[in-house]
Amino acid sequence: MMKNKSFYIFLITAMFYGCNQPFNISHERIVQADLEPENWMAHGRTFDEQRFSPLNQIDSKNIQDLGIDWYFTTDTNRGHEASPIVVDGVMFLTSAWSVVYALDATNGEMLWKYDPLVPKEWGYNACCDVVNRGVAVSKGKVVFGTIDGRLIALDAKSGSVLWESLTIDKSRPYTITGAPRIVKDKVIIGNGGAELGVRGYVSAYDLDLGNMIWRFYTVPGDPSHDFENPILEEAVKTWKGGKWWEVGGGGTVWDSMAYDPELDLLYIGVGNGSPWNRYIRSPGGGDNWFLSSIVALKPDTGEYVWHYQTTPGDTWDYTATQHMILADIKIDNEIKKVIMQAPKNGFFYVIDRTNGSFISAKNYVPVNWATHIDPISGRPIENPEKNYENRVVEEITPGPLGGHNWQPMSYSPNTGLVYIPAQELFFNYGDDNNFVYNKNTWNTGIDINATVPPKSQEELNELLNAIKGHLSAWDPSAQQEVWRSSYDWPWNGGVLSTAGNLVFQGTTEGKFIAYKADNGEKLWEIDLQNGIGAPPISYSINGEQYIAVMVGYGGAYALTAGVPPVHSGGNINGRIVSLKLGSNNQLPEPKSYAEMTEPPASNADMATIARGEFEYHEHCQFCHGAGAVGGGVIPDLQQMTELTHKTFLGIVLGGAHKDKGMVSFKEMISEEQAEDIHAYLIDQANKTYTLLHQSN
Numbered sequence: 105m106m107k108n109k110s111f112y113i114f115l116i117t118a119m120f121y122g123c124n125q126p127f128n129i130s131h132e133r134i135v136q137a138d139l140e141p142e143n144w145m146a147h148g149r150t151f152d153e154q155r156f157s158p159l160n161q162i163d164s165k166n167i168q169d170l171g172i173d174w175y176f177t178t179d180t181n182r183g184h185e186a187s188p189i190v191v192d193g194v195m196f197l198t199s200a201w202s203v204v205y206a207l208d209a210t211n212g213e214m215l216w217k218y219d220p221l222v223p224k225e226w227g228y229n230a231c232c233d234v235v236n237r238g239v240a241v242s243k244g245k246v247v248f249g250t251i252d253g254r255l256i257a258l259d260a261k262s263g264s265v266l267w268e269s270l271t272i273d274k275s276r277p278y279t280i281t282g283a284p285r286i287v288k289d290k291v292i293i294g295n296g297g298a299e300l301g302v303r304g305y306v307s308a309y310d311l312d313l314g315n316m317i318w319r320f321y322t323v324p325g326d327p328s329h330d331f332e333n334p335i336l337e338e339a340v341k342t343w344k345g346g347k348w349w350e351v352g353g354g355g356t357v358w359d360s361m362a363y364d365p366e367l368d369l370l371y372i373g374v375g376n377g378s379p380w381n382r383y384i385r386s387p388g389g390g391d392n393w394f395l396s397s398i399v400a401l402k403p404d405t406g407e408y409v410w411h412y413q414t415t416p417g418d419t420w421d422y423t424a425t426q427h428m429i430l431a432d433i434k435i436d437n438e439i440k441k442v443i444m445q446a447p448k449n450g451f452f453y454v455i456d457r458t459n460g461s462f463i464s465a466k467n468y469v470p471v472n473w474a475t476h477i478d479p480i481s482g483r484p485i486e487n488p489e490k491n492y493e494n495r496v497v498e499e500i501t502p503g504p505l506g507g508h509n510w511q512p513m514s515y516s517p518n519t520g521l522v523y524i525p526a527q528e529l530f531f532n533y534g535d536d537n538n539f540v541y542n543k544n545t546w547n548t549g550i551d552i553n554a555t556v557p558p559k560s561q562e563e564l565n566e567l568l569n570a571i572k573g574h575l576s577a578w579d580p581s582a583q584q585e586v587w588r589s590s591y592d593w594p595w596n597g598g599v600l601s602t603a604g605n606l607v608f609q610g611t612t613e614g615k616f617i618a619y620k621a622d623n624g625e626k627l628w629e630i631d632l633q634n635g636i637g638a639p640p641i642s643y644s645i646n647g648e649q650y651i652a653v654m655v656g657y658g659g660a661y662a663l664t665a666g667v668p669p670v671h672s673g674g675n676i677n678g679r680i681v682s683l684k685l686g687s688n689n690q691l692p693e694p695k696s697y698a699e700m701t702e703p704p705a706s707n708a709d710m711a712t713i714a715r716g717e718f719e720y721h722e723h724c725q726f727c728h729g730a731g732a733v734g735g736g737v738i739p740d741l742q743q744m745t746e747l748t749h750k751t752f753l754g755i756v757l758g759g760a761h762k763d764k765g766m767v768s769f770k771e772m773i774s775e776e777q778a779e780d781i782h783a784y785l786i787d788q789a790n791k792t793y794t795l796l797h798q799s800n
């Protein structure tokens with residue numbers, strides 16, 4: 105009898121595994137993701153991208169027992185921004201340079217790794233570090249985009265390549281940093297590049313074969329050619345007077361998407377204009393569809409359904425590519441199907457996702473570019489005092505890094521709150537009246553002289569005191585903040601909420617923190633040694649709940665703002681860290697900062713240094729940091745070695761370090777200009793060295 109019974113159990117088990125192949129995520133399984141809360145099968149866990157885990161083993165009472173169970177270190181110290189996918193005990197994730205890893209999700213053991221060997225010089229085209237926000241998994245395939253514009257499908261079991269498609273025109277500086285989404289049997293992917301100058305679009309590829317099915321352009325091209333789809337004939341009427349198509353027009357779909365299976369609508373978040381400056385891009389005015397918009401498309405065909413433009417006539421880099429969340433929430437005693445977004449422009453939007461109609465908006469951070477959003481038209485009322493046409497206007501807020509950037513929010517259906525990784529930053533915008541399109545560099549149309557950081561230490565301290573971040577728990581129905589936790593620095597990490605009444609967030613300073621979701625009480629924190637931008641996720645295996653997060657400083661703020669607030673700097677490689685109750689493993693001791701060595705004497709005259717400062721901020725600051733202060737991720741040019749000083753021209757003009765991502769600038773600057781930049785760097789290094797020795 106007993107033998108028969110165990111045989112029977114064996115048979116059932118075999119049948120179960122037989123019809124549930126590993127990694128066989130399907131559209132239907134993601135639609136019903138709440139039936140298997142142990143897995144994290146899609147970018148935001150569910151198609152509505154709420155980033156809420158129904159797991160509740162870890163809760164506000166036992167959180168003190170949470171500790172590191174395992175960690176895995178990647179091969180690069182550049183930014184780490186991926187959301188891992190976890191299914192059938194395996195975790196799939198990406199590091200910078202578009203490298204994919206498959207790990208055993210119970211112990212971090214590597215099952216396979218795939219490096220698409222991105223040519224490092226293509227990294228120059230990435231505005232905001234060579235990051236990657238993760239893979240999508242379906243039907244046994246792991247699909248991801250590469251920084252040089254390829255879409256690749258790997259076999260989930262072996263990591264071998266199934267197909268590869270080039271999604272971009274390589275004569276333009278396109279990059280892919282966003283995670284693809286898989287809707288039914290189509291892989292949806294966008295791209296970035298609007299700072300340098302591209303035309304935005306989103307495309308759908310066949311999951312099985314890798315061929316393109318449709319492409320939707322988010323801005324009109326050269327009107328002397330035919331438009332690719334009928335809605336662009338309407339869109340072009342909102343572009344006036346300029347030759348935007350030469351720079352590209354912008355409108356890249358570089359990160360956020362969401363999908364509603366019931367309405368069968370795909371939502372894409374569209375980015376800023378190329379150039380940023382609308383007085384150059386569209387001097388006759390106009391809203392410039394579909395810049396800075398949420399656009400709803402039919403996922404089968406790419407057909408336009410509706411759009412809502414958060415920043416008509418964007419001229420500040422106010423993308424609407426920020427995370428979008430779908431939820432059904434009660435507003436004035438009526439359940440509404442909404443889409444919610446906190447785009448860069450500083451306002452939190454609640455939009456009817458069935459038809460794109462405006463419901464409400466309220467600023468979630470201080471805003472001065474507009475006074476408010478008109479409740480009837482849903483349009484921002486711009487503040488004329490901050491209009492920078494033909495002049496420089498200081499301290500416009502938010503700045504181009506936004507009141508909120510790519511770091512995902514989270515919505516808890518239990519608390520009804522949206523958790524926003526918010527920040528307070530401003531920017532001096534100036535109209536560049538001498539703008540000339542140059543295909544080899546950034547093309548924002550912004551006067552670089554207006555953006556040079558303050559010279560005196562007092563002014564710099566004032567600036568540093570003014571920039572900060574906070575986690576905001578936001579009631580979307582009432583449009584008001586319920587609680588907040590303040591941070592000294594901006595650029596803090598994405599958010600996870602769980603059914604354990606918890607909210608998790610990492611910070612720029614490397615803390616990983618848990619709050620009580622309903623009232624914001626800080627319950628627990630751990631030092632993970634390096635800046636955290638990525639959003640945490642949660643999964644469960646063998647009855648044990650894990651919280652996992654990628655750790656690694658990088659991205660736009662770390663590179664351009666040039667401040668390394670993390671005690672260990674950016675000099676440690678990225679990691680994925682997985683935590684569970686009762687574990688107490690430790691990370692290895694971080695390397696400490698190397699002490700600054702004495703720079704060569706500064707002998708150049710003031711005029712040379714001033715010219716060098718301008719050229720540096722025109723060409724170098726986007727990676728090496730404003731004021732030549734390195735953010736710890738990319739080499740700090742104030743700390744060049746004797747050899748680097750000697751071979752400076754060979755690196756800058758000769759491309760000696762192109763295999764590290766430092767391209768030759770010989771098409772952009774002359775030898776004399778390179779020498780001027782070198783003089784500026786030596787001068788800055790001397791100032792910093794003197795300052796360090798005064799304070800010691």
Ligand code: CA
Nearest residue numbers: 298299376421
């Ligand atoms: Ca941008």
